[in-house]
Amino acid sequence: MRERMKFFLSDAILRAFQNMRGNLFPILTTIGIIGISMLIFSTFSLFAFNLTSILKIWEDKIEVIAYLKKGVPLGEVEGVLKKVRRVEGVEAVKYVSPYDALSFMEKKLGSQKNLLEGIQPGVLPSSFEIQLEKDYRNSLRIKEVVFHLKEFRQIEEVQYGQEWVETFSAIVHVFRLTQGIMGGLLLIGLMFIISNTLQLTISSRKEEIEIMHIVGASPASIQVPFYIEGLIQGLLGTGLAVLFLFFLYYKVLLYKVFFLYLTPVMKEWFAGIPVLFLPPKTVVIILLGGMVLGLFGSFVASMRFLRYSG
Structure with a gap:
């Protein structure tokens, strides 16, 4: 056969x-x-x-920025940072000091960084740059993370580019x-x-x-x-x-x-x-x-x- x-x-x-x-x-x-x-x-x-x-x-560029209120002690910032890391949907958190923020702006402006002359780091707020887990990088799930972040009294404002995300x-x-x-x-x-x-x-x-x-x-x-x-x-x-x-x-x-x-x-x-x-x-x-x-x-x-x- x-x-x-x-x-x-x-x-x-x-x-x-x-x-x-x-x-x-x-x-x-x-x-x-x-x-x-x-x-x-x-x-x-x-x-x-x-x-x-x-x-x-x-999608990987989607991130949430949480601006801290002025005058929050550095020791308290460490505690908030640990709590933010435990929020569901948060993958990674980076603390950005006023000095880091000013340095970033200078690099961004390049040859025009002289526009920042006279601006002191203390004018800029401290912030958390928050990377989200993959499942939370959409307009619905990201709002859940933002809601939880706004519950922290040390956080002044949360931005995530709502129009861009939607x-x-x-x-x-x-x-x-x-x-x-x-x-x-x-x-x-x-x-x-x-x-x-x-x-x-x-x-x-x-x-x-x-x-x-x-x-x-x-x-x-x-x-x-x-x-x-x-x-x-x-x-x-x-x-x-x-x-x-x-x-x-x-x-x-x-x-x-x-x-x-x-x-x-x-x-x-x-x-x-x-x-x-x-x-x-x-x-x-x-x-x-x-x-x-x-x-x-x-x-x-x-x-x-x-x-x-x-």
């Missing part, structure tokens, strides 16, 4: 390659269409991956929703395009299939070579798509040519954010996905053709 199956598969693979070599033009056309289709999906995946990375970087949370929600919908629609579209393209390829070999029917070939011996062709065409088309996408990434994205078309504000937002290519694991998944789509397209196309021709 095992030997018979081994012979059947080796024969099917051989016939698949022979069929592809004998029908080079329609096969190349199919590979090209699969390549274009998968290039669209891979490009979408690349942008989605980089947008996710950008959102992650922006905007960021909305962006994340819309992006994830759009990513799911667009990804699903693209996959459905790809399956439709690939199955119809492969059906045209199979239809072009109608006479060959009819002869096989006449000589008594089983449905499996007719269909399996088509499935193998679908796998190979899916792999080749997807591989070409990934290679072309890497070329575009290397020539356009890596050198940030798109920066030329951004406004100064947008350039500041994206400064220091790396443009990444898809990780190897994702590339492998896309290649396997292309093979599966090719196999599925061949299955649908062959079943449809055999049903109509039968």
Whole structure:
């Protein structure tokens, strides 16, 4: 039984390659269409991956600043610091003295730090810079932390950039929703395009299939070579798509040519954010996905053709 199956598969693979070599033009056309289709999906995946990375970087920048009242003794500050660290949702706390705040402002102003001449550190309040746990970096959970911080009598004011946090949370929600919908629609579209393209390829070999029917070939011996062709065409088309996408990434994205078309504000937002290519694991998944789509397209196309021709 095992030997018979081994012979059947080796024969099917051989016939698949022979069929592809004998029908080079329609096969190349199919590979090209699969390549274009998968290039669209891979490009979408690349942008989605980089947008996710950008959102992650922006998410890490979300922090809460608690300003202390003037005149709070340093010994009391230490006690408050320990209590703040125990607040649910707080990941890390850093104490910023008035001297640290003034030094930071001088570095921020750079060559214009002379604007701070005459300002004494005592004018600036002490503060806590609070990093939040990942689950609390959204507009709803961050308010819980702020509520608890305001209960400390030593804290004068709590700031966390409410508008920015709410905007960021909305962006994340819309992006994830759009990513799911667009990804699903693209996959459905790809399956439709690939199955119809492969059906045209199979239809072009109608006479060959009819002869096989006449000589008594089983449905499996007719269909399996088509499935193998679908796998190979899916792999080749997807591989070409990934290679072309890497070329575009290397020539356009890596050198940030798109920066030329951004406004100064947008350039500041994206400064220091790396443009990444898809990780190897994702590339492998896309290649396997292309093979599966090719196999599925061949299955649908062959079943449809055999049903109509039968």
